[in-house]
Amino acid sequence: MPSVLPIALGNPATAHDPVLVDEVMELLCLRPGAIVVDCTFGAGGHAARIAEEIGADGLYIAIDQDPDARPFFDIFSMQATCQTRFIRQNFATALDELAEEGVHADAILMDLGISSMQIDRPERGFSYARQAPLDMRMDPDQQVSATTLIAESSEADLARWFREYGEERYARQIARAIVRRRVIDPITTTGDLVEIVRSAVPAGALFAGGHPAKRVFQALRIVVNAELELLPPALASAFRVLAVDGALAVISFHSLEDRAVKRFMRARSQGCICPPDMPVCGCGRSPEARSLNGRAVMPSAPEMHRNPRSRSARLRAIVKLDAA
Ligand SMILES: C[S@@+](CC[C@H](N)C(=O)[O-])C[C@H]1O[C@@H](n2cnc3c(N)ncnc32)[C@H](O)[C@@H]1O
Incomplete structure (x- = not known):
């Protein structure tokens, strides 16, 4: 059962502002x-x-x-x-x-x-700005979510995705921090991932180039949805x-x-x-x-x-x- 019930097409509270x-x-x-x-x-x-x-x-x-x-x-x-x-x-x-x-x-x-x-509904897990399950699947029937990828992918793959699909400068450091953390605690929420990214990038980079987790979230979304x-x-x-x-x-x-x-x-x-x-x-x-x-x-x-x-x-x- 779809979980969004639009009041009307074009309702700014629920809808998407079409581009071009x-x-x-x-x-x-x-x-x-x-x-x-x-x-x-x-x-x-x-x-x-x-x-x-x-x-x-x-x-x-x-x-x-x-x-x-x-x-x-x-x-x-x-x-x-x-x-x-x-x-x-x-x-x-x-x-x-x-x-x-x-x-x-x-x-x-x-x-x-x-x-x-999709971005504005926290429970879809696309947004680094909201605490939610780390999901990011456009099609919820699909098997692999962002949580699965973060739990099961190699450090090398994570680093490559962050670098290639997110153009993340600190891709290697973030991938290493994820792999170290997941042996202690499962990483299952957007908040967990944001906190790991914050801990992995140098303090000076936290306030440059937008939200520090923006590029990692983009990369994961691209991979989750192929x-x-x-x-x-x-x-x-x-x-x-x-x-x-x-x-x-x-x-x-x-x-x-x-x-x-x-x-x-x-x-x-x-x-x-x-x-x-x-x-x-x-x-x-x-x-x-x-x-x-x-x-x-x-x-x-x-x-x-x-x-x-x-x-x-x-x-x-x-x-x-x-x-x-
Ligand atoms: C940018 S939005 C499109 C917005 C739409 N043109 C509008 O103005 O309301 C992209 C939509 O395409 C869907 N989508 C993206 N990739 C898809 C794919 N590979 N197959 C089917 N749907 C896809 C997403 O679920 C999302 O609803």
């Missing part, structure tokens, strides 16, 4: 009757605008692996004029299933990462589901994610790969996609001011070409 909505709509360029797959429904912040554009003949397919998204979808679907469908699954699997069903989407949106509801692992296959599946002339738009929130998106979109948009000194093309390769924005689109200054969580957002989009 105008920019997404401009790039997706939706027409009435379009089929749209929103891989990250969340609180349906983008959904309302999409539904308006695609009208009564349009089909909006929402995906979210978090059961707490469902009540938001139910309200959205009661109010939406378009046809709607909800798939509670990881988007990598859901997109494969849609491809097998033969769905050809005119637009696909991925608004990656976690929603404000966020970087699932992204490349999910992008490939999304491209399979996309109709010719359909657009894929992706919003990412940290540089590793954005790099994977950029790499995927660049590879699909690349034509001939013959060396420049070849007189005629021998590879016969033509681009499968065209980029819709040269550089990543960032939120405007007013949006960043209104919604500080949008600050790190980067939007990239491609359109699928006939050659695919």
Whole structure:
């Protein structure tokens, strides 16, 4: 049973402030009757605008692996004029299933990462600012939580994750402190982990670069939810589901994610790969996609001011070409 009951879509007390909505709509360029797959429904912040554009003949397919998204979808679907469908699954699997069903989407949106509801609900264990069980699973049916990872992973793996996914300068020291502590006491709450991080970093670093546990929490969340692992296959599946002339738009929130998106979109948009000194093309390769924005689109200054969580957002989009 989902534990969030939204009073209304867009209720600031419970909902998520959607990011880059105008920019997404401009790039997706939706027409009435379009089929749209929103891989990250969340609180349906983008959904309302999409539904308006695609009208009564349009089909909006929402995906979210978090059961707490469902009540938001139910309200959205009661109010939406378009046809709607909800798939509670990881988007990598859901997109494969849609491809097998033969769905050809005119637009696909991925608004990656976690929603404000997930961060703001202490019991989900995503927030270093609240005392709660150390969980961090977007899909509560998944086996491995942050507590399991902290209890069972090697010191080397912990250090690598903190360094690579959190860009944490004191990754090694924090990993060592975790391994020393867990033989004495199990580490099961967000507060336990925050306290260990505080004890492991030099005093001078405690007040620089935001909350000292911010980067460790980000790294653990990425690993718990296999966020970087699932992204490349999910992008490939999304491209399979996309109709010719359909657009894929992706919003990412940290540089590793954005790099994977950029790499995927660049590879699909690349034509001939013959060396420049070849007189005629021998590879016969033509681009499968065209980029819709040269550089990543960032939120405007007013949006960043209104919604500080949008600050790190980067939007990239491609359109699928006939050659695919
Ligand atoms: C940033 S929020 C999306 C917010 C939404 N666009 C809105 O404006 O309300 C990301 C959502 O996607 C979901 N999510 C993230 N990764 C996912 C994945 N791999 N599969 C399915 N859902 C995912 C999360 O549970 C979360 O609800």
